[in-house]
Amino acid sequence: MKKHNFSAGPCILPAEVFQKAADAVLNFQGIDLSILEISHRSAEFVAVMEEAQHLALSLLGLSDKGYKALFLQGGASTQFLMAAYNLLENKAGYINTGTWSTKAIKEAKLFGEVVEIASSKDQNFNYIPKDFSVPSGLDYVHCTSNNTIFGTQLKEFPTSEAPLVCDMSSDIFSRALDFSKFGLIYAGAQKNMGPAGATLVIIKESILGKVSRSIPSMLDYSVHTGKESMFNTPPVFSVYVSLLTLQWLQNKGGISAIEKANTEKAELIYSEIDRNPLFTGFVANKEDRSNMNATFTLTDASLQSTFDGLWKEAGINGLNGHRSVGGYRASMYNALPKESVQVLVEAMQQLEKQA
């Protein structure tokens, strides 16, 4: 029996992607070699890399708009420092909406002055700050589009004359946005794009070359854009599986189609959280709720072992909340079927009947 996988990341990918990835490990495209043993300079892999870059930009509506797509390594955690290394000359503004923003701020402070433009730390990040003003004279403004741990999501993005930098690790390719508003978008692959081990970087080339410090080659966006993301050996398999996932998304109808499905899944779980007296949502304001990660707790903690038994019995995996929040977290990335959310809702309803 296939599990209903609500893991926060690494997370579920489409079943057809798993099958194609397994096939490629045994014999890639019928060339009698494994995807794991071919040269990254082979014609076959160069074609994979080029198509993945092309498709990422195309799905985001950024083709021919001065952007490059890179598949790097090191996760968003490496981007926290790379963004600052490449872009922070004097002063940058950060919006602090959770654990990942806080970590990004910590790394940026090694490279220049950081202004915390807005923060929801005062209420353990259970809301998205609004009505703040962005000062002028910043090198860039940084935000986190979706907060995996707390279950909040930015619905509006700040406006500024400075380039907008966004960590979209946990909701890229999940909803339609005007991506051309951003100067730099980065995302660990392991939510909506692929397996762990690749990091997508979408960069507007015109924002580069404005800091005076020397940048080590592997941390220099210009080095990677100049080499079409092949400066050194890329994470071949993770890039290939990301390509398979992007192809699946395109065949599904692209971002607007998946956004509709994601909205339906989110409405299903949040309706139940709001209706069922045994559950309460973690996020203070409904408009700040994430369509990717629904965080909730039991109103009566003594029901925990009963509820845990119910959802585990139903074949659900990965529902425990992060230790910073407690309770439960239902991560509903692109590849999670609506049926899995239905199974979870039924477990919640079953608890209500039994309690």
Added chain:
Amino acid sequence: MKKHNFSAGPCILPAEVFQKAADAVLNFQGIDLSILEISHRSAEFVAVMEEAQHLALSLLGLSDKGYKALFLQGGASTQFLMAAYNLLENKAGYINTGTWSTKAIKEAKLFGEVVEIASSKDQNFNYIPKDFSVPSGLDYVHCTSNNTIFGTQLKEFPTSEAPLVCDMSSDIFSRALDFSKFGLIYAGAQKNMGPAGATLVIIKESILGKVSRSIPSMLDYSVHTGKESMFNTPPVFSVYVSLLTLQWLQNKGGISAIEKANTEKAELIYSEIDRNPLFTGFVANKEDRSNMNATFTLTDASLQSTFDGLWKEAGINGLNGHRSVGGYRASMYNALPKESVQVLVEAMQQLEKQA
């Protein structure tokens, strides 16, 4: 028909590793989840990471000797800068034996003074420099154990009071050495350890904490050792396949057993290069020849298309030399069977008969 894969890296891995990796992509250890969709904090993956670290140290004879094994991202190219970021306070010594040493030197110069202790650049890196002296007062001494592009290999390592740092990307786990001589060993996985996307770092903890600069978290060895290589999401699949490959090596009898097999393969190809009047080796001195990468050219360039036809016809892949050297390169990593080398030797003999 399975190819005879002489690719320089990413390269051949054991057939049983490909099979187990493909199985895990569909259903990991019978838990009804793919290795690509499980949390890196799951009990299953934590066990993989711990065993991979334990086995790497054990195979190298470094258990309980003050070393930690890390599985990071970014390849040796990232280690070029991390080594200097973490260890270079004033002055470091580098032995320049090829393209990778040259790149390591370039990155280190951003962090302090670099003394080139020895170099074979004067003859396009076709030999290993010897009879040089290591100055005192260095923060560390850096060398490259095997030069993939040129086909040379260090047989003796420099001695110094300073920690010895070694890029072993292309020959780690291929031969017995006293690994406790080294303070830091790093290696991209994609030769003898696994697929691209993971980088093994073996570090003696006592050499850390001696530089005064602030180090970004992801570039700080202490951060990674403190979190047992789980500071952020590791490259899950690449670590798992590395574990499978290390298990295969252990079952083969470990490094001493594989060294014997590697020596036999190298003797087979070098004997033919020396015997066959149509071929000549690139490396000037026989004692500097690499047991991993044999570089050679045709004595008569007009035979190129005939020879290329012969080895391709025999099912050989990845024999073209690097553009810096030209000619041919037979990469014979741990997983390459002796039979594949025999097939290549037969193609070379066939050319002699036809010519």
